[in-house]
Amino acid sequence: MTAPGTDSDQATFSPTSPSGIVAGSQADLSWMEDVYKFFHQHPELSGAEEVTAQRIVKELEGFPDWEVTSNIGGYGITAVLENGDGPTVLMRADFDGLPVAEKTGVDYASTYSQLNASGERVATMHACGHDQHTTSLLGAMRILNEERAHWSGTVVALFQPAEEASIGAHKMVSDGLGRIIPRPDVCLAQHIVAGPAGQVYSAPGPVMTSSTTIEITLYGRGAHASMPHRSVDPVVLAASTVMKLQTIVSREVPPGKFAVITVASVEAGKANNVIPDSAKISLSCRFYDEELRQKCVDAIKRVVRAEAMAAGADRNPDFKFVGMLGATDNDQGVYDVVRPHFDSSFGEDSIEMEPWTASEDFSVIPKSFGCPYMLWTIGITPRRQWQRAESAGRLDIDIPTNHNPGFLPDLSTLQVSTRAAAVAILACLQSTWEQPEAEPHAMGAPVPTDEEIDAVAVETSLVE
Template sequence: MEWVTGLYKDLHQHPELSGAEEWTAIRIALELRRFPDWEVTPKIGGHGVTAVLRNGEGPTVLFRADFDGLPVAENTGVDYASTHSQLDSTGQRVPTMHACGHDAHTASALGALSIIDATRDRWQGTVVFLFQPAEEASIGAHGMVTDGLRSIIPRPDVCLGQHVVPGLAGQVLSAPGPVLTSSTTLEITLFGRGAHASMPHRAVDPVVLAASVVMKLQTVVSRELTPGKFAVVTVASVEAGKANNVIPDSARLTLSCRFYEESMRSRALDAIKRIVRSEAAAAGCEREPEFKFLGRLDATDNDESVFSVVRPHFDSYFGEDSLDMEPWTASEDFSVIPRAFGAPYLFWTVGITPRRQWNRAEKAGRLDIDVPTNHNPGFLPDLSTLPVTSKAAAVAVLGCLGHQWPDAPETWSTDTGAASGVDAAAVRRAKVETSPAN
């Protein structure tokens, strides 16, 4: 499946920010032209794209892939590294990078689509591939739904998705139940009283107040919430002042909060508001702080019934590389799609770190240092994992269609291989590349 690698490198070199993925959406649509039997609909919720193949009576299975990048300057050293830049939402030109693997998600989804297309004589039903923009801004899935997605594609019986993560390359990890946290983004504005920097006694300094608030918020998880219940309250940004001789009259904090349970979210937000108001009162602020909710995502809670269908296929095909997924502390808007249709879903992860690098770092106790995480300038999927992510998606889709996955890749139908890029030899090579010897 060398064409998937070529596509991935092209996408990797041209990352685009959330809501501004015009080139990427066009690139996806052009790739889909190679599959003339698929109904392609572009420009859903901005730059969203769907592709539908109807192949007789049977279940409808949806697979989703996201494709936006991040405002990160890449530092991977590969010859296909991004040197791209783009205007952000404030009009500032910033470097862009696929620092979360969405380029791999997209290329792999198209690889899986080619497998589904080539094996259509072995399954019946309808398959939907959904390519989603603006995941990093947490608005892409909702934007596609509000732009009429439910009237554009057939209602799915099940929805599927995956994400690449740091971990041994080629390992496919899945689990039922909560696997990704809910996310709440909160902006807090503190109102002090401005003055000359040489006259702090005439001011109510919002910078000092912000510092007090940041420190006090560190007690929310440790002292307000039940021990053993997962919660994260991160102060992601603090902004105040623009001149060295001015005490500003306000400060702004942005919080990122993550939870698995709604009860923990409610208790944490109550504590945050109480602490902020109390600190402002203690500082002598005359105006109440303002709280603005910038976004919320529900937890990703995998359906047991979908897991019970897909996991045996993962175990059968990937063997010892099919493992249990530990709950991840990040959040995703993937579940917005199945919730819009009332459909059950499964979301899994695939490890992308070269095995030698991972094993060496693990042995030295330096995983956090030597293995870049998502959103890090050095984050880069090992190329050998691209066939794995393509096949994981195809295995899951075909499993949900009621297709019994062949034991050997040589048994795949390759009649349309020239058009789809799928052939048994390429699949065999991909299998060897992801062996434990890597």
């Protein structure tokens, strides 16, 4: 949090304020649209972002004073600019795409495809805006680079792969990120979302959910399809389990609490005349509250085991956590520093952020350094399109959200997300940050322990 004596709550527009510096900058940003379109046309799956990383490194050649390190935890990249005494501020942008076939109809739509982890060729798309995140961070770097006379401190631009797989931040940290960059005093990130183009949303506290993904294998007894009495049918067991799981949120979670337990896939059987001996169900669970998450995970185990017992299964179900992320919980102190400058820069388009039910691995990075952080979002839907859908009561129907084949940012919002990144970084550079009583890790190299990584990052293990 900020140290006593900062006046961030009294942010005003002046030539030396963050909003004034950005508004008055003569930095050339004319290249941004072309760079964005390149990224948009070449989306790559998590862990396979070779072309994207190469292009980022190429763009960073235009920043000779920044110390660039690539291939961190895969294709991760950092660029560090030291500009005198002051805080160290890290800004993260992710750059992986999704296995989605684009249906936007624009002339720069992706026609790219890649082999997925199963060896299948799939269409790929930047359906979550990571192309804009990356372009905007490059744009913010350009502003900061040109306006060095107006700030002092250190800026770390971090380009992260594999966010969609929830492993990119963890891999960069475990690959020695803390030895490569100076310890940040504060970490920042932004994410584009469906919303009126140009609106900037921010809030303190939990703004994105934790994510717990569980694969459950149910064991039965196989038999000929004509002899169900000789089997313990795992298909029927899976069906009863799916229905019973729906009662956890509706009957065990208090009405004022948020929880999602979604059965996202069910797999069983290969032939129409064989009762299989097992079935698999996959759950995606989201929470803002860690205590409630633990309670619901316990309830899931209880329900699944009870259903297996009721079906007469000879073997207990197996539970495997294939993804676990903590909630994104914005620091009040960082919010108090940044929000007034968003208000100054964006006026009535600086809006309180409503909690978003998606999940992010960004917080793995600041947690590994023991520093505060903040993530905000930016609306990218053309305003006329949004207003028309809102007037007709068809927002959920007519407005493509993240991960939808029709998700496409209004190009004008590239400037908004670039300005937001630059303003937030400058706001943090102009503030004083309390140092921890002791370095979180010895020798000033904040490399997290296995326990710290497991607490916030991907985990694969049995529940028990």
